[in-house]
Amino acid sequence: MNALAEFGRFGLFVATFARASATHPPPVRRSIEEAYRIGVLSLPILLIISAFVGTNLALQGYNAFAPLGGQRLVGMFVALAGVRELAPMMVASMVAAKAGTEMASQIAVMRIREQIDALEVMAINPHWFLITPRFIGILLVLPPLTVISIFTLTVSSYLVSTLQLGLNGAEFLAYFTDTTEPMDLVYCMIKAFFFGIIICLVSCFYGFNSKSGPNGVGEATNASVVVSAVSCALLNYLMSEILFSGRGL
Amino acid sequence: MERIAALGRFTIFSARVGWRVLTPWWEVQETARHTWLIATRCLLPVTAVVFPFGMVMALQGLEIFEIFGAQRLLSSLVSVAVFRELSPVLASVLVAAQGGSAFAAELGAMRIKEELDATEIMAIDSLRTHVVPRVLATVIATPILNLIGSIAGIGGGFFTAVCLKGETAGVYWGNIWALTHSSDVFGGLFKTTVFGVLIGLIATYQGYYATGGAAGVGKAVNDTVVISVTAFVIANYFLTSALFGAIQ
Numbered sequence: 001m002n003a004l005a006e007f008g009r010f011g012l013f014v015a016t017f018a019r020a021s022a023t024h025p026p027p028v029r030r031s032i033e034e035a036y037r038i039g040v041l042s043l044p045i046l047l048i049i050s051a052f053v054g055t056n057l058a059l060q061g062y063n064a065f066a067p068l069g070g071q072r073l074v075g076m077f078v079a080l081a082g083v084r085e086l087a088p089m090m091v092a093s094m095v096a097a098k099a100g101t102e103m104a105s106q107i108a109v110m111r112i113r114e115q116i117d118a119l120e121v122m123a124i125n126p127h128w129f130l131i132t133p134r135f136i137g138i139l140l141v142l143p144p145l146t147v148i149s150i151f152t153l154t155v156s157s158y159l160v161s162t163l164q165l166g167l168n169g170a171e172f173l174a175y176f177t178d179t180t181e182p183m184d185l186v187y188c189m190i191k192a193f194f195f196g197i198i199i200c201l202v203s204c205f206y207g208f209n210s211k212s213g214p215n216g217v218g219e220a221t222n223a224s225v226v227v228s229a230v231s232c233a234l235l236n237y238l239m240s241e242i243l244f245s246g247r248g249l
Numbered sequence: 250m251e252r253i254a255a256l257g258r259f260t261i262f263s264a265r266v267g268w269r270v271l272t273p274w275w276e277v278q279e280t281a282r283h284t285w286l287i288a289t290r291c292l293l294p295v296t297a298v299v300f301p302f303g304m305v306m307a308l309q310g311l312e313i314f315e316i317f318g319a320q321r322l323l324s325s326l327v328s329v330a331v332f333r334e335l336s337p338v339l340a341s342v343l344v345a346a347q348g349g350s351a352f353a354a355e356l357g358a359m360r361i362k363e364e365l366d367a368t369e370i371m372a373i374d375s376l377r378t379h380v381v382p383r384v385l386a387t388v389i390a391t392p393i394l395n396l397i398g399s400i401a402g403i404g405g406g407f408f409t410a411v412c413l414k415g416e417t418a419g420v421y422w423g424n425i426w427a428l429t430h431s432s433d434v435f436g437g438l439f440k441t442t443v444f445g446v447l448i449g450l451i452a453t454y455q456g457y458y459a460t461g462g463a464a465g466v467g468k469a470v471n472d473t474v475v476i477s478v479t480a481f482v483i484a485n486y487f488l489t490s491a492l493f494g495a496i497q
């Protein structure tokens with residue numbers, strides 16, 4: 001029951017936000033500032049995580065296919081599992097963990113210090129003022145981050161395959177390019193785009209409805225990352241089914 | 250420079266916590282309470298994330314195996330991937346995001362409200378009463394959640410392969426242990442134990458040394474998730490290389 005009520009409140013929150021964004025002029029300058037901040041905040045950690053997920057993907061693919069004599073297929077495995085699934089999901093969870101939690105805690109602190117009430121008193125719509133720039137910013141920055149993550153992941157898995165596992169580099173690349181096509185990058189960016197919508201709305205929702213005191217800020221931050229990670233994972237399956245299924249290799 | 254100082258502080262903190270873990274007395278009841286708390290809080294997120302990942306794994310795996318006509322090996326691929334990598338990493342990410350950040354928030358709030366100072370003034374060792382039970386709870390709960398997550402992931406693979414794509418159920422269950430060995434299961438458990446130590450120490454460290462009011466607590470929570478995820482993803486590469494290595 002409680003969860004259902006929370007879901008309803010979230011729906012109302014999204015509706016209010018949509019109305020506020022539609023009826024006010026878009027905050028161009030602040031959106032670009034937010035995009036820059038989100039990108040710069042998330043980039044270093046994303047590079048580290050992508051690189052190490054790529055190394056593990058190569059090890060994993062090698063171990064899965066070696067018993068069948070299919071070591072050569074590591075490139076294909078990296079393309080299917082890494083490019084299509086893991087890279088967008090990783091970007092989503094890292095941006096949720098870094099930028100999403102920061103949004104939640106910033107807005108929660110504004111809520112408990114009554115700065116949001118102060119905005120309303122000054123006749124500035126808080127949804128438009130606080131959420132719209134973050135929303136546009138995250139949508140601008142997530143697709144490029146996904147491309148960077150895919151690139152890093154591929155390079156690191158290539159290095160592990162050739163240097164640690166002793167596979168043939170040309171073969172890796174041949175299987176890799178056979179399995180992916182340029183459109184896959186676009187599909188991954190579409191995925192990331194929807195993940196960005198979820199992360200921003202969920203984080204801002206929890207920040208807006210934060211309870212008072214340091215506990216409240218902690219709880220809001222905590223809830224935002226878990227809820228956005230879980231909903232991105234569920235959405236990821238649906239989108240893979242829609243975008244990639246039936247297309248074959 | 251500041252980062253190096255923080256690393257040194259973290260090392261000293263870890264050593265102090267480690268010493269208290271090894272020497273009596275232990276807050277058994279508190280540890281049990283925190284373990285129960287973290288396990289129940291993470292249970293739903295872990296299953297809700299690993300299950301769809303098992304589904305995705307089966308979806309993409311079917312495409313690869315259809316080339317060989319080896320669809321029957323699908324469940325082996327799913328179970329190897331789930332036991333070795335997916336479930337340990339995803340379960341740990343969610344323990345960090347849900348349990349670790351909750352611990353950082355609790356300890357951070359205690360620090361800001363000066364409750365930790367009050368504990369010290371009453372001559373009660375705050376590390377022993379507040380930090381050690383939480384670290385132990387994370388270390389105990391993460392492997393358990395990993396096992397539950399593995400079962401959810403294999404169930405997710407089953408759901409896609411059998412219910413949606415019409416593979417045979419008996420073939421799916423029959424081949425689960427074809428390529429997976431018990432060493433994969435224990436390797437996953439060992440990895441999650443190490444990840445649990447990392448998450449527990451990083452979360453309690455961030456909470457214990459939180460500064461700067463309510464915003465500081467938010468920052469501690471934020472840093473906990475990011476730093477612990479980075480730490481164990483890096484550790485994961487070396488652990489996978491060491492445990493499962495390349496079979497030459």
